[in-house]
Amino acid sequence: MGDATLEIEVANDASVEFISLIDPNDELFDQQRLASGETTTSFEILGRYEDSVPTGDYELVALDGDEQVDTTTLTLEAECAITDVLWAAENPDMEWDKNSPVWDKNAAVLIENKGNIPSLLTEIQWTGAPINHLLSTETKSYYHETRLPPGETTTVYSGGRIYRTESPHSSVDCGELGTESLTVTAIVQVGDNPSYSQQIRYGGTEQSCDLTITDNGSEDSLSENGDL
Structure with missing residues (x-):
């Protein structure tokens, strides 16, 4: 976790083109595209909106084109x-x-x-x-x-x-x-x-x-x- 970003790393052997971050309301919070050979990306948590950012369980979805490669859930809380x-x-x-x-x-x-x-x-x-x-x-x-x-x-x-x-x-x-x-x-x-x-x-x-x-x-x- 960076000062204002959520940093993501995928396995070297994974074929991933997009990573989507789904918020606790099941809405797309953000999506990042990985260029060929890239294995890391990040999502901006602070400063992206003037309004508050929802906290709770987020879902990270890795996509290769339209095909879902992997998914994981992480809890983001600022208490x-x-x-x-x-x-x-x-x-x-x-x-x-x-x-x-x-x-x-x-x-x-x-x-x-x-x-x-x-x-x-x-x-x-x-x-x-x-x-x-x-x-x-x-x-x-x-x-x-x-x-x-x-x-x-x-x-x-x-x-x-x-x-x-x-x-x-x-x-x-x-x-x-x-x-x-x-x-x-x-x-x-x-x-x-x-x-x-x-x-x-x-x-x-x-x-x-x-x-x-x-x-x-x-x-x-x-x-x-x-x-x-």
């Missing part, structure tokens, strides 16, 4: 899961862009692909985050183009200041919020779109917010300006 959401203020040693004075309001999303084919992250949607309260918007989206290789966990840095509660023009009155649920959803090209929730307790006042992130019963409290 993506968000394993953690990290706040820059609590993880200062990560590779944040620290050129901005508010870099510590950023977030990072860890996405694990447990499948056997790559996927492509195209968008991350944030709901119920501090930035949503600051901008008075239900969902805030940031667009990405990040490969999610199979068997690996990829760190994706947010495109905005997710944990920000103040701007030059407005601020969040944290004393009125209590505990809120932040939900992040990753939009991927291959496989289901994973989601992850994080509880945030808001405290302090409109001019001085204290955010507490609670995960699995453990709590760490930081003020919005990054102080303990």
Whole structure:
């Protein structure tokens, strides 16, 4: 499996002119022609369509003209899961862009692909985050183009200041919020779109917010300006 392709090799002594890839809906996904003497070809999995690629059992069919030479079934899955959401203020040693004075309001999303084919992250949607309260918007989206290789966990840095509660023009009155649920959803090209929730307790006042992130019963409290 390449970075974005499914690579196929046929036996040297096989007489094969075409290889067809049939998707789980029994529709022709793609077909490749082998020139005389060729034994390898590949199918593009990522970037071929704007819409999602169906996952499941695919059938590879080898043809010599109109005659079926061989067939085999393979399962293609991109099983993506968000394993953690990290706040820059609590993880200062990560590779944040620290050129901005508010870099510590950023977030990072860890996405694990447990499948056997790559996927492509195209968008991350944030709901119920501090930035949503600051901008008075239900969902805030940031667009990405990040490969999610199979068997690996990829760190994706947010495109905005997710944990920000103040701007030059407005601020969040944290004393009125209590505990809120932040939900992040990753939009991927291959496989289901994973989601992850994080509880945030808001405290302090409109001019001085204290955010507490609670995960699995453990709590760490930081003020919005990054102080303990």
